[in-house]
Every structure is written in structure tokens, then in C-alpha cells.
Amino acid sequence: AQSVTQPDIHITVSEGASLELRCNYSYGATPYLFWYVQSPGQGLQLLLKYFSGDTLVQGIKGFEAEFKRSQSSFNLRKPSVHWSDAAEYFCAVGLPDGYALNFGKGTSLLVTP
Amino acid sequence: NAGVTQTPKFRVLKTGQSMTLLCAQDMNHEYMYWYRQDPGMGLRLIHYSVGEGTTAKGEVPDGYNVSRLKKQNFLLGLESAAPSQTSVYFCASSYSRTSYEQYFGPGTRLTVT
Numbered sequence: 001a002q003s004v005t006q007p008d009i010h011i012t013v014s015e016g017a018s019l020e021l022r023c024n025y026s027y028g029a030t031p032y033l034f035w036y037v038q039s040p041g042q043g044l045q046l047l048l049k050y051f052s053g054d055t056l057v058q059g060i061k062g063f064e065a066e067f068k069r070s071q072s073s074f075n076l077r078k079p080s081v082h083w084s085d086a087a088e089y090f091c092a093v094g095l096p097d098g099y100a101l102n103f104g105k106g107t108s109l110l111v112t113p
Numbered sequence: 114n115a116g117v118t119q120t121p122k123f124r125v126l127k128t129g130q131s132m133t134l135l136c137a138q139d140m141n142h143e144y145m146y147w148y149r150q151d152p153g154m155g156l157r158l159i160h161y162s163v164g165e166g167t168t169a170k171g172e173v174p175d176g177y178n179v180s181r182l183k184k185q186n187f188l189l190g191l192e193s194a195a196p197s198q199t200s201v202y203f204c205a206s207s208y209s210r211t212s213y214e215q216y217f218g219p220g221t222r223l224t225v226t
Contacts, residue, residue: 009153032211043117043203043217044156051212090155094211099163100146100171101211105155 002027004093006104013081014112021076021107023091033074034092034101035065044090050074061085086111114139117218119204125224126194134189134221136204144207145187146171146215147179149200156203162187194225 005024013019025031032051036044048059055067065076074091088108092101120135136145143164148156158171162181176198178190187206191198201222205215 034214036217041220043219044205044215045217046214049214096210096212098211099144099169100158100161101215103148103156105153 002093002102004091004102004104006089006091006107008107009105010108010110012110012112015083016080019076019078019081019085019109021089021091021109023074023076023104025072025074025091025093027072027093027095029095030069032094032096033065033067034094035059035063035074035076036090036092036103037061038088038090038106040087047076047089081109081111083111083113085109116140117204117206117216119202119218119221121221122219123222125226126191127226128195130194130225131190131192132194132223133191134202134204134223136187136189136206136218137185138187138204138206138216139185140206140208140216141184142206142208142216143184144209144213145181146205146207147177147187147189148203148205149173150203150220151200159189159202194223196225199223199225 003026034049035047091104094101117138146161147159160179165184168179204218207213207215
């Protein structure tokens with residue numbers, strides 16, 4: 001069955017530390033891959049996306065993600081976290097001929113001083 | 114541009130009551146979506162539309178109806194609200210299929226007592 005898994009429900013990092021949020025997918029073909037961020041009380045905002053080509057993609061707010069076909073993963077990274085990065089992060093997957101995205105259950109990021 | 118707007122922002126219903134949530138977008142997008150967000154469940158697709166006059170079922174359509182009479186509006190209806198429909202509802206729109214970014218509204222928090 002097609003699925004998107006975010007193994008970590010909650011992650012806590014210190015401000016200034018590096019961050020990696022995990023995302024794994026199970027699809028027959030290589031899908032389109034997205035990371036969205038949701039600040040408290042807000043809608044979702046696109047951070048970055050991968051369709052094809054260079055497996056390391058850059059996004060907004062200093063985030064990047066790496067697509068690893070062999071691991072069916074699309075992990076989100078940031079070298080130095082800021083307190084304003086505290087939010088809910090969602091990985092999403094879509095098929096090239098699909099109409100809608102399939103979202104993971106999200107990872108809640110807490111940033112400590 | 115206002116982007117994607119949702120009306121109302123908050124609503125409390127009694128079991129059995131009906132209501133309609135309105136989503137409007139001013140980006141001339143073809144595709145529109147309704148999601149519900151519940152703790153630990155991520156976003157689940159309720160219904161979507163690939164153009165004016167069209168609608169299709171998503172992952173969790175039961176208890177909801179939708180209409181897309183105008184390209185810029187996508188309405189979500191609850192005919193007989195149930196406590197299980199207590200949730201935060203998000204509308205989104207995109208230019209086309211899954212290769213295009215989805216833009217999200219700010220959400221409607223619905224409580225059914």
C-alpha cells in the first residue's frame with residue numbers, strides 16, 4: 001500500500017543545533033516529494049519540493065532535503081535551528097499522474113534556548 | 114492577492130446541525146481540496162475538485178458533501194454534524210496536478226458537541 005511515514009512524532013533540539021527530520025515513503029514509482037511547515041494556528045506553507053534531477057534540494061528559510069532512492073527517504077535538514085523554526089513539519093508525496101498529495105502524520109519540532 | 118481564504122474561522126455546532134464551510138481563492142487555480150487535521154493523524158483528504166463543476170472523493174468523504182459551482186469557490190457541507198467531525202478543516206488550491214504547489218488557507222476550527 002502507498003504510504004508516507006514520519007517516524008518521529010516529536011523532536012526537541014537546542015537553538016543553534018542541527019536538525020534532521022525523517023520521511024520515508026512506500027510507492028511503486030518515484031513520486032513527487034514535498035515538505036510543508038505549519039506554524040501554530042496557521043495553514044501549511046511549502047518549504048521545498050523534489051521532482052527529479054539533483055537529489056539535494058534547497059528550500060526557503062535555510063532548509064534543504066535529500067532524496068535517497070535506495071532508502072525511499074526524503075529527509076529534511078537545517079544546519080542551525082532558530083527558535084522561530086518551532087512548528088509542525090509535514091512530508092507529502094504525490095504521483096506524477098495523481099490529483100492529490102498524501103501527507104505524513106507530521107513531526108512537531110520544539111526548539112529550546 | 115488574498116490567496117486562499119476560509120469562512121468561518123471558528124464554529125461550534127450541536128450534534129445533528131448542519132453548516133457550510135466556504136473556501137475562496139483568487140489565484141485562478143483549477144484544483145481545490147478540503148482536508149481535515151486531527152491530532153496524530155496529519156492531514157486527510159476529504160474531497161477535491163479538478164475544475165469548476167467537478168468534485169471527487171478523497172480518503173475520508175463520509176458525512177461531507179462539496180460543491181464547486183464557481184472556479185474560485187469550494188464549499189464543504191456537513192448535513193448532520195457528529196462529534197467525530199470535530200476537527201480543524203483546511204482548504205487548499207493548486208494550479209494543476211500534484212507537481213504544483215498547494216496553497217493552504219488558515220483553517221476552520223469546528224467543534225461538534
